[in-house]
Amino acid sequence: MTNTDKTVVVLGATGQQGGSVAEALRADGWGVRAVVRDPSGHRARSLSAAGVQTVRGDLGDPESLRAAFSDAHGVFSVQPNSGQAGTDVTDEDEVRFGAAVAEIAERCGVAHLVYSSAVTAGSSTGVAHLDTKNRVETRVRGRDIPSTVIRPAxxxxxxxxxxxxxxxxxxxxxxxxxxxxxxxAVRDIGRIVAAVFGSPDRYVGRTMEIAxxxxxxxxxxxxxxxxxxxxxxxxxxxxxxxxxxxxxxxxxxxxxxxxxxxNANLDALRAEFPFLxxxxxxxxxxxxxxxxxxxxxxxxxxxxxxxxxxxxxxxx
Ligand SMILES: NC(=O)c1ccc[n+]([C@@H]2O[C@H](COP(=O)([O-])OP(=O)(O)OC[C@H]3O[C@@H](n4cnc5c(N)ncnc54)[C@H](OP(=O)(O)O)[C@@H]3O)[C@@H](O)[C@H]2O)c1
Known part of the structure; x- marks a missing residue:
């Protein structure tokens, strides 16, 4: 099976990280399915024009995630910013969304889940909207699903x-x-995620700080x-x-x-991902x-x- 025969579901595809991931996966020949809240919106229509399948869904609606994940090879999981000015997503929402994605991906038999966390995960920081990432990472690792965690700078x-x-x-x-x-650069998050989906033997089970x-x-x-x-x-x-x-x-x-x-090892990352x-x-x-x-x-x-x-x- 080539990438062309497989579909990766991308969450947040109308946003920065998801948009970059969708573009890089398409460039590598993957089928991409974006879960969007408004398929008629400008950004969703741009995705469709770029060959991305868009399906209506919401992180708060498990049924929509189940429908989107069925028959998918992979899922890219990113949650919206939480607990800050300008967003109505609470920290608890973010954790609930991230946990639901992992649970539903496991139940749907998804072969590879990539979760985008943050560089500060790994220890408790005392900043609630950063510590949500630790909590989601724990929920991802607690599932019986092949996964990779990236921690972008x-x-x-x-x-x-x-x-x-x-x-x-x-x-x-x-x-x-x-x-x-x-x-x-947000562009490089997408390229790294595409490389991760492309070489599961190398990346499943890894947690990678990236910069x-x-x-x-x-x-x-x-x-x-x-x-x-x-x-x-x-x-x-x-x-x-x-x-x-x-x-x-x-x-x-x-x-x-x-x-x-x-604390990413920039030399090692550049050797692995020369486009950085x-x-x-x-x-x-x-x-x-x-x-x-x-x-x-x-x-x-x-x-x-x-x-x-x-x-x-x-x-x-
Ligand atoms: N900024 C940094 O330097 C940095 C570094 C590391 C990690 N992070 C983390 O990156 C994450 C944000 O990523 P980003 O910047 O790519 O996001 P973004 O550009 O703000 O986009 C958020 C995406 O989430 C979607 N979304 C929001 N609520 C949703 C819901 N209920 N159901 C389905 N989709 C929903 C939005 O869709 P709509 O188009 O429908 O709104 C949009 O596609 C945060 O968790 C943040 O902590 C940020």
């Missing part, structure tokens, strides 16, 4: 958002200016300065905000003790559109970059 996409401060020529994030933190590169705060500012053609400086978030934020302090403490900074992007390459490639979008947003006062014949961003 913080996404590079988080570093290029309209509220990062590019318009003020000053960006802030969780690490100190001289402190290294690992990041991964594409390391950045200090100062290096982040240097890369953004080069990419925008405008001086960008950097400071740590807690040094920028007027009021003390308890969750932010905990997150920075997790960077300081290494758990959120990441460092931040500068990501900015020139998949991140270029995102950067241009931020630069085009009102108030930045920075001219968007044009793409040269090489496809790389260059000053206008």
């Amino acid at each position: 913080t996404f590079m996409e988080l570093l290029v958002t309209p509220d990062m401060g590019l318009d003020r020529g000053h960006v802030s994030f969780l690490m100190r200016p001289d402190q290294a933190m690992q990041f991964i 594409g590169g390391t950045l200090t705060g100062n290096a982040l500012a240097e890369h953004l300065t080069r990419a925008t053609g405008r001086a960008i400086s950097y400071s740590r978030l807690s040094d920028t905000l007027p009021a003390r934020d308890e969750v932010l302090c905990k997150l920075e403490a997790l960077v300081d003790d290494g758990r959120l900074a990441g 992007l460092r931040f500068d390459r990501w900015l020139e490639g998949p991140g270029a559109d995102l950067l241009n979008k931020v630069l085009r947003s009102p108030g930045t006062g920075i001219a968007p970059r044009r793409r040269g014949a090489s496809g790389r961003a260059r000053p206008s």
Whole structure:
């Protein structure tokens, strides 16, 4: 049987990770079935146009998952952000969703479940929306189903958002200016997951921390300065905000003790997955559109970059 004859169900396919996984699986010849809440929505229609089968379903509706998983070879499981501003998904919802996916995949006889966790899983952090990942990992391992857990580092996409401060020529994030933190491009999560489904003998039973590169705060500012053609400086978030934020302090403490900074073996990962992007390459490639979008947003006062014949961003 080739990949073409097998179907992998992708959850969250209208989102970042699931979208990247669906694209990479299609590129490797897999049949892809996306569970979507609104099949008529813009993103679901884009998936259909790319050859992805879309079926209506909801993580909170076990019957819809059973229908979607029947006859599937694999399932990619990712849950929406929980317990934070801008989401109505509670931490308990996230754990319930992740546990339901594993249980139903087992009952449907799925041959390979890949669960996307987070870099901080493996120990209790005291941050509820991070510790949900530990709880789901436990539920996945408790099932009688071949599985792989990936623990992605913080996404590079988080570093290029309209509220990062590019318009003020000053960006802030969780690490100190001289402190290294690992990041991964969302595109590469999809490519790694496709490789995992493609070589179950190699990856079933493994838990893998994944990242594409390391950045200090100062290096982040240097890369953004080069990419925008405008001086960008950097400071740590807690040094920028007027009021003390308890969750932010905990997150920075997790960077300081290494758990959120990441401990992936980058050389070994690069040998295994040669496509992994460092931040500068990501900015020139998949991140270029995102950067241009931020630069085009009102108030930045920075001219968007044009793409040269090489496809790389260059000053206008
Ligand atoms: N940001 C980081 O640096 C980072 C790093 C490691 C791990 N993570 C983890 O990554 C996860 C989020 O992944 P992401 O960024 O790819 O997500 P995302 O882009 O926010 O997309 C969420 C996806 O989940 C779907 N969804 C939401 N509620 C659903 C429900 N009830 N039933 C079915 N589908 C539902 C959404 O579909 P609709 O289109 O219908 O809304 C969408 O496809 C979180 O668990 C987060 O903790 C994040």
